[in-house]
Amino acid sequence: MEKFRSFYESHPRFHVAIDCVVFGFKDRELKILIQQRNFEPFQGVWSLMGGFVREDEDIDEAARRVCNELTGLKDVYMRQVGTYGKVDRDPGARVVSIAYCVLIDIDRYNAQLNMMNNSYWENITTLPDMFFDHKDMIRDALKLLQRKVSREPVGFNLLPSLFTLTQLQTLHEAILGESIDKRNFRKRVGEMNFIEKTDLVDKTSSRRGAYLYRFNNSEYQRNPEFKL
Amino acid sequence: MEKFRSFYESHPRFHVAIDCVVFGFKDRELKILIQQRNFEPFQGVWSLMGGFVREDEDIDEAARRVCNELTGLKDVYMRQVGTYGKVDRDPGARVVSIAYCVLIDIDRYNAQLNMMNNSYWENITTLPDMFFDHKDMIRDALKLLQRKVSREPVGFNLLPSLFTLTQLQTLHEAILGESIDKRNFRKRVGEMNFIEKTDLVDKTSSRRGAYLYRFNNSEYQRNPEFKL
DNA sequence: TTTCAAAAGTGTATCATTTACACTTATTTT
């Protein structure tokens, strides 16, 4: 391939970045992790958590690495949202950025990282102005999440491994931005036998207590049909 | 920003390419435009039609330019599918490639371009082995198209501006890979008043002749609800 | 210890949507 080097070298090269739209769920609200940069360039600007792709990394590997650096978590659900490449989207240099939608259980997130990264969990309904096209990335990531949450078991990534049906429902409501009928919702849950009732009870959110459920992925794989 | 140049320069840069998954529809078959390269590198390998992003171009502009160079057409429907960035996906150099799904009316395509580009219309069901991840791009572009065709008026981009309902139905069948009940299909068409019957008749495909319809986009915009 | 507050849990009837299904019509060719 050596002899065709000029074929490639006649074309320009760009920085390629990863931006993570990290979703979490707490207090009935869908949140995302944003950062107010305390370093140059763009100090003080609100932005998504990101990083650059390295020479020796697949872009998905880079996304996993960046996400791990920012959240401390491994084996996290992430999906590519899209790629953003306006010429002037980053005034410091030509940067093409690939956005990823990341879903984490907010309780597994080490809050100390917020100090280190100067980052915050902000409700998606009350985001500040943000760096260039980062609002577009968030919008598109949310659309992706909305499209998936009713048809694939992705919401469980935002919950603890044991959760109540009320938590699951309020999660769906927060993602879809609309309220859901409780009895209809539970009827649909009941049709999916991979959402398993345990005999454990959570009493933190009510006096009566609510049964805890878990998502059984291997059972789901045997008959992967999901509708909520 | 000058003083932060090193912030960027400490990170690597990559070639960024566009690959177009160009769909066409003819003889009841969904086809895509592929090219057997008659130039180095990778001479003889089947691949999608592509090109590199330039310094002064947004990626969407680059996609439009590349698509225009390859099809001769302007103002075509195109949507980003995803970005493919495995380290070794192109052995000649590190190239990150953004795939676009492109829908054209195959009758507007100048067949002479096939000579110039060494390109062909191949049925999606009978594709040859292809360059690295180009099959993945095609699979993902087809998924995108399948997801959209029933809920948004995108199929019309693959048809002439006047079309019969049988053409529209066989197009949907080709995209979805399953047969559709004729009466149910036409019932749904009848519910969308932006699919307008003309008094023109096409007699090329049957003795009786079939009424020609057209898609009225401004009527659609007044009440954008689509279900087929 | 009784009362109150707060969330959990439970079923049915109606409505809307989707599916299954087969013959007639119009025209050209033989």
Added chain:
DNA sequence: AAAATAAGTGTAAATGATACACTTTTGAAA
């Protein structure tokens, strides 16, 4: 005149989606 070919048309049954309100359980407060 008959045959061949694709266009065009409606209804009934089944399935899925929606609307809707009261009882239960428990801890905290009176």
